[in-house]
Amino acid sequence: HGLNRLAFLDRPTGQPIRRYERSRPGELIHVDVKKPGRIPDGGGWRLHSRADRPNRHRTTGFDYIHSAVDDHTRIAYSEVHRDEKGTTCAGFLHRAAAFFARHGITRIERVLTDNAFAYRRSSAFQQALADLRATGKRTRAYRPQTNGKVERFNRTLLDEWAYLRPYTSNDERTAALSDFLHHYNHHRCHTALGGHPPISRVNNASGQYT
Numbered sequence: 559h560g561l562n563r564l565a566f567l568d569r570p571t572g573q574p575i576r577r578y579e580r581s582r583p584g585e586l587i588h589v590d591v592k593k594p595g596r597i598p599d600g601g602g603w604r605l606h607s608r609a610d611r612p613n614r615h616r617t618t619g620f621d622y623i624h625s626a627v628d629d630h631t632r633i634a635y636s637e638v639h640r641d642e643k644g645t646t647c648a649g650f651l652h653r654a655a656a657f658f659a660r661h662g663i664t665r666i667e668r669v670l671t672d673n674a675f676a677y678r679r680s681s682a683f684q685q686a687l688a689d690l691r692a693t694g695k696r697t698r699a700y701r702p703q704t705n706g707k708v709e710r711f712n713r714t715l716l717d718e719w720a721y722l723r724p725y726t727s728n729d730e731r732t733a734a735l736s737d738f739l740h741h742y743n744h745h746r747c748h749t750a751l752g753g754h755p756p757i758s759r760v761n762n763a764s765g766q767y768t
Contacts (some may be wrong), residue, residue, distance in 0.1 A: 560669040568694045581749075583663040583760065587692075588708035590650065591642045591672045593620045594720045597728040599761060621728070622646075623715065626654040627708045629670075631759040632751060633661060633743050634711050644680020651686045661760045666692045673697065714742070 581588045587611045624647065627635040635657040636747045639646050655666055658688050671677040677696060687694045715731040719738035 563759035569760055578735045580628065583628055584658065584665045584667055584761065586670055586695075587654070587658070587670045588627045588629060588711075589647075589654075589669055589677075589704075590625055590708040590712060591647075591674070592623040592625065592712045593642075594614060594623065594716065595619070597725050597731055608718075612755055618728075621732070622648040623712075623720075625708055626651070626658075626712060626748050627711050628658060628663060628756075629707055630706050631756050632665070632707065633658070633663075633756040633760050634708075635737065636715065636735060636739060638735060642674065642676055644676040644682045647676045647680065648686035651683065652689070661757075663760070666690050667696050668693045670695045670697065718742075 598618050622639045622642045623636055624639060624642070626635060627634045637650055637653065639650070646675070651669065656663075658666065668692075669687060671694065673696050675681055677694070702760045715738070718741075719735060720731065722734075722738075725734075743755060744757045745755055747755060751759060
């Protein structure tokens with residue numbers, strides 16, 4: 559009957575999703591924070607079952623996973639922190655920019671975030687944007703689809719790293735992040751990239767966008 563599949567629609571509005579992609583690396587970087595529960599020493603309920611780990615023993619707070627994804631190449635960078643304060647977000651942005659620069663993306667033009675307090679009000683984060691000569695842009699309220707590339711990366715991050723297997727400690731899970739990022743950037747196939755990993759686009763663009 560000419561109707562779209564439900565997965566192709568923006569559920570709040572029922573309108574077809576119009577996907578976009580920036581034309582060059584560094585033109586737009588998506589930034590977001592995900593907050594999985596920390597794992598107690600000896601493992602949490604995923605390792606021991608809920609019956610053996612009642613509510614008060616399931617978590618010891620939250621990790622704050624700061625992530626940045628380049629819109630064009632999909633190359634991603636993440637760090638684990640204990641908070642999402644402005645100074646933490648600013649330091650992360652500087653290190654993310656250095657990571658992208660090591661892969662040939664030496665100019666970040668815009669940084670897209672949600673409306674978290676640290677992005678809106680922190681002078682440290684605004685200074686980090688100024689240091690990079692980048693423009694800050696925020697999503698509309700209650701519209702996470704606008705920041706969809708990093709939101710989709712967060713799902714992959716949880717499925718293929720945070721919840722991939724039972725970990726015996728929070729440190730063990732944190733140590734596994736670097737291997738996941740290497741696999742994601744260098745080996746994991748992406749449908750949007752024609753079945754190639756993000757590094758293929760970075761290599762193709764290296765030296766062209768400085």
